[in-house]
Amino acid sequence: MEGRKVKRNKHEGSSFDDFLKDEGIYEDVEATAIKKVIAVMLAEAMKSQKISKVAMVKRIGTSRSQLDRLLDPDNASVTLVTLTKAAAAIGKRLKIAFEDDPGQRRSTAKIA
Numbered sequence: 001m002e003g004r005k006v007k008r009n010k011h012e013g014s015s016f017d018d019f020l021k022d023e024g025i026y027e028d029v030e031a032t033a034i035k036k037v038i039a040v041m042l043a044e045a046m047k048s049q050k051i052s053k054v055a056m057v058k059r060i061g062t063s064r065s066q067l068d069r070l071l072d073p074d075n076a077s078v079t080l081v082t083l084t085k086a087a088a089a090i091g092k093r094l095k096i097a098f099e100d101d102p103g104q105r106r107s108t109a110k111i112a
Contacts, residue, residue: 028076031076032074032076035073035074035075035076035078036073036074038078038083039070039071039072039073040073042070042071042086042090043071045090045092046090049090049091051089051090053067053068056086056089059085059088059089060082060085060086060089061085062082062085066082070082070083070086080094080096
């Protein structure tokens, strides 16, 4: 079929991260994935330590609905204070780190 243009997929050969960035949803997808991991880790820790939701609410000093939002893997709106308290309630510390993104050029600016 001479003369016919074949439309190529602009994402062919790129990574899934590149696709998400091109679509402008990378950060949202990454935040949702992180929240799902946190929710599962908290639920598993509560189960293994035999901590009920009522006990967890008391340990964190929050409401049942706030705990339910924290344990909901699809609800990404959670504060650092709540995460820190939840970690302490299961005998852990919350650690957050900034890592270089291999797909990004590094800035020469430094964070003091």
